[in-house]
Amino acid sequence: MSNVKEMTSKFGKLEKFEGVDFRRWQNKRHFLLTTLKVVYVLSTSMPEHRDDETMEEARNCLKWENDDYICRGHILNGMSGSLFDVYQNYDQSAKELWNELESKYMAEDASSKKFLVGNFMNYKMTDSRPVMEQYNELLRILGQIAQHKMEMDESISVSSIIDKLSPYWKDFKHKLKHKKEELSIV
Structure with missing residues (x-):
């Protein structure tokens, strides 16, 4: 007891x-x-x-x-x-x-689904904050999207996150985009 x-x-x-x-x-x-x-x-x-x-x-x-x-x-x-x-x-x-x-x-919650999708799609990383902090923020948004039972293909999520990297990361972005193997969120 x-x-x-x-x-x-x-x-x-x-x-x-x-x-x-x-x-x-x-x-x-x-x-x-x-x-x-x-x-x-x-x-x-x-x-x-x-x-x-x-x-x-x-x-x-x-x-x-x-x-x-x-x-x-x-x-x-x-x-x-x-x-x-x-x-x-x-x-x-x-x-x-x-x-x-x-x-x-x-x-x-139905209206917040649209809000969450908008947050994810419109998110832009900046050079003024640590990239891992911003990455974790994106993961939090994706977690909230999953809580609403909305599914997004992982390769689309990964590609979107790569696209959100700031212009300062241009070479790294290019390198990630042209990798032959599939990348996971992790």
């Missing part, structure tokens, strides 16, 4: 959702909820209580309700203060909350 407590305290330090990068936040929360073994409440409905239910069925209902409470709490705990204030008073299950967040913020 102390391992779960220790793990949960570390997950509490995850960045809070502030209304942007929903996909990234959602993936991190999903991982946390999976680790805590409560993620199933996001895809299953609450079992119905019946008058003639068995002891086992009653236990399953109570377990689901408890796991839903834990799941909902971790979703709310992962939000910034202002978003927490908005969603804490909704009388809904973790599944309903998760679906509501998904429908609201995934639409906003």
Whole structure:
């Protein structure tokens, strides 16, 4: 039990959702909820209580309700203060909350896809900053593109990055472009 407590305290330090990068936040929360073994409440409905239910069925209902409470709490705990204030008073299950967040913020993510592609396509390296710093920035943008489940052929990515090198790197650019073997992002 102390391992779960220790793990949960570390997950509490995850960045809070502030209304942007929903996909990234959602993936991190999903991982946390999976680790805590409560993620199933996001895809299953609450079992119905019946008058003639068995002891086992009653236990399953109570377990689901408890796991839903834990799941909902971790979703709310992962939000910034202002978003927490908005969603804490909704009388809904973790599944309903998760679906509501998904429908609201995934639409906003669609416009951010265009923004990310534009950021990558229009990125220009400069001589005033270290090339590795700029390369890592491009990798971060490509990582965000991948998080949105948009695929880009690696050879196109590599070629684009080479083209983004500053004019100062002209000879190196030419050398890389004319290599016979395929280059990877790494």
